[in-house]
Amino acid sequence: MKWLVLQVILASLLLHFGYAYKYETYFYKQKVDHFSFVDPDSYSQRYLINDESWDSDGGPIFFYAGNEGDITWFAENTGFMWDIAPEFNALIIFAEHRYYGVSLPYGNKSFTEPKYSGYLTSEQALADFAELISYLRIALPGAKNSAVIAFGGSYGGMLAAWFRMKYPHVVQGSIAASAPILQFIDITPCEKFGQVVTADFARESSQCVEVIRNSWAAIDAVTADEVGMNWLTGAWKLCQPLKTQKDVQKVKEYLTDVWTNLAMVVCTHLTEPTLEPKALLEELFAGACTEMVMPMCYDGVKDFFEPSPWDFKAYATKCYESWNIYPRPLMAPMIYGGKDISAASNIVFSNGLLDPWSTGGVMWNVSDSVVSIIIPEGAHHLDLRSSNPDDPQSVIDARILEKKYISTWIESYKSENEI
């Protein structure tokens, strides 16, 4: 728990002060639909560039595969890329994911109905990245023969891994940090996630776990009548008074998220400064309602959450009511292969054992070039953050190993292309 608390504090500090990373902002005209010829629309994708360390005569490109959020936030919080760019003489690029930050395909209308929101898929996002890199290789003098290394964390880590699998001619290797590419139906049991969250807290105090486990029934008991609801509203200083059981349910869902996020140390959405909280939740949900269907369930015994089975039908109904879209839970495994990734090459999957998402991560060496790095004291993609005097040794070692693989990929690309 010590490292976890430290990481939470560090993340909080970063939010207030940030690092003064410098970049130039550009936009690239992308097709809204890369795979069909029905919709000819295009949109402007934002990307950030820093070339201070770049050797434009063969230096590599470090490409951050943007995930669900404003890309400037990821640029500020992915210190690992900035830390190691000088020794690799690398160009740094951060590409924003479509439908996030300012890269909205249909502006304010982007989330209003399926004909605008329906292009929010990982397949389209990867094609954006491939198009962007293909363009930059031509547009930037010296980039033609640069090896491209992709980086990403969490959903961005999934994108980085899948990017290498689907576009190995575009990206020569990927660092996929805390990438739960196995967190899909029939691949990873839905109860594992909550068990790791619970275990994180149990490391600190088994009493704490019991308090949380009992809290659900306590909330129910207290809020059984109006008096109790008023009391809890006051006691917890809730912004809006509890009036119905639905309100109570929302509070419990919020608490579930708080415990989970504390274990993950991922505050992307809670800390996103430019968007209203409601808009953020909506965005997250829109993404989740297409292909990123990641089953979660809790039994309240092996974990400390309120018991709740995985109910795809209820989930799908909610999606349709909110977004007029039926999710496709088998889409991502069908397209990307689930755990059958033996044909892939040049990917590092890193996972912190404190991170509940590690239950959906690749935790074994798939082959000589698709490897798993375990960081016992790590939470959610700690290795992508800037190095810090308080880093546990395991994350220092992980970063050294990652750099070794990056070097290997660059060298092998150079020798293949006789550069």
Place this chain on the structure above:
Amino acid sequence: MKWLVLQVILASLLLHFGYAYKYETYFYKQKVDHFSFVDPDSYSQRYLINDESWDSDGGPIFFYAGNEGDITWFAENTGFMWDIAPEFNALIIFAEHRYYGVSLPYGNKSFTEPKYSGYLTSEQALADFAELISYLRIALPGAKNSAVIAFGGSYGGMLAAWFRMKYPHVVQGSIAASAPILQFIDITPCEKFGQVVTADFARESSQCVEVIRNSWAAIDAVTADEVGMNWLTGAWKLCQPLKTQKDVQKVKEYLTDVWTNLAMVVCTHLTEPTLEPKALLEELFAGACTEMVMPMCYDGVKDFFEPSPWDFKAYATKCYESWNIYPRPLMAPMIYGGKDISAASNIVFSNGLLDPWSTGGVMWNVSDSVVSIIIPEGAHHLDLRSSNPDDPQSVIDARILEKKYISTWIESYKSENEI
């Protein structure tokens, strides 16, 4: 030229008599758009199955990646799969390509406007194949652990190769016969194709080449006035009288196709029994107007065609006028990698040297498992046809080698999955 003539005769005979291959016909409900959530429509894809040779306890699946035409025609003309299925105890599946045969996503409206025709892309077709196989693995008792080997010729060969590259978790290896995956802008010079057509004829008679080369100017001279046009109409027994220079141009384009097809021995569209010729040409064009932009040019010196530069602008304008669609010439190379396929595995690229499409084929061994087989006396995917007493030794050898690779892929899949 001897083999070429023989192959033409054989192909013609097949058209009249065919082989009595038996199969059952099924339909699978496919999403019209696999990559976005805008269009929730689905359509029925036709596929054919033969399980006479199948060992349902681990026998492999031989999967034909349907290309531009009625799938029953490909089933009749891909004897290689039928010939070798018994010794592999293989299940045979032929899947029809969307927008061909009876697999029309929007019935009679399928080609009327982009909102219907715009889903005719190779990316969507490959996702159809992946979905179908994923379904059959569950639906067919015993298919769960079957290795899948993809076969395809010409555009179908391109699909087979790309299928393995993009979905290595679905297909364990591919026989890609006469697959011009390099026949794209900036990868293969546009003049090569016509030169091979010309060389095929030159093998037989250099005089013949001269006659054809001079024919274009002769046609122009004769049709300079109405008298000449009428004369040629009668002499060539044209169905419709020549009246304008545009009519003359069409005759020349027809002749260009005849010489090319004779060299290719591919009569798919001329021989397709169920569709009107006009419909066929329209279909072909619709496909070509999206992503399959394969530059061709002729100089009339190194080849015997009427000189004609590659003019993308004119090509694109014509596409837009006909189909309201602007082609994307860089789409396929961007998605599939052009000649940068070093990360691929388990693909045999076979090419006949008589085949003009070999100029866009993979004619070198990319790696230990991505190999090229050259058939000096072969025309367009001769190796996929049924074995025949008149086969040249080179195609007999090619088929033996292909079988060897298929065995290797199946064995390695079995040992990886401990079957």
